[in-house]
Amino acid sequence: MTPIMSKSEAADLVVSAKIRLGLSWQQIADVLDAPLVWATAALLGQHPMSDEQARKVCGLLELDETVAESLRLQPARGVDEELMSDPTIYRFVEAISVYGPALKELIHEEFGDGIMSAINFKVDIARRPDPDGDRVVVTFDGKFLDYRW
Structure with a gap:
């Protein structure tokens, strides 16, 4: 069984795929039919996505189920000193x-x-x-x- 990918690891893969595919955050939010700032925050690990949203965005970004699984997780919110x-x-x-x-x-x-x-x-x-x-x-x-x- 594959361990669950952390939300920060998933976010790194999302950002890399976004750059590789030449997409904007707005284009991704439009595919998700979600508000721009919310979608961006969710993809950076600050909100859980629905199963449908996670599958849709991973299809768009050519990312696998381990990323989708991470995107569905509840985040640990708080101040990151970094x-x-x-x-x-x-x-x-x-x-x-x-x-x-x-x-x-x-x-x-x-x-x-x-x-x-x-x-x-x-x-x-x-x-x-x-x-x-x-x-x-x-x-x-x-x-x-x-x-x-």
């Missing part, structure tokens, strides 16, 4: 460190005592042209969950 050295990821952490307390206060003022769900959640990325250089627009869209005492 990722913190990546400048793009670090900037997101930095932005939340600077603006997180203000966003928390504003959410509480607008909605009351509660949180924004990261489970009932959508995230999107877009490019916005700007004369000073294009802007990255990241949208977090989470359901408000009030604390119930």
Whole structure:
């Protein structure tokens, strides 16, 4: 019996196949009929895929059943210290460190005592042209969950 492939090993194979086949993340997400950011995160190991999604993407990327099996597994989510050295990821952490307390206060003022769900959640990325250089627009869209005492 073949041991289960780790999600990080599967992600490496997905990225290699994507490059080898000249596909974009958007093209892969379109085949999966899934949101771009969700599909990319799932293929990088942060979400479990359904059996149908895993089979479909492995067919597209010419990857075998061991990769599909890994893509169906529940992930171990958390902070990967190695990722913190990546400048793009670090900037997101930095932005939340600077603006997180203000966003928390504003959410509480607008909605009351509660949180924004990261489970009932959508995230999107877009490019916005700007004369000073294009802007990255990241949208977090989470359901408000009030604390119930």
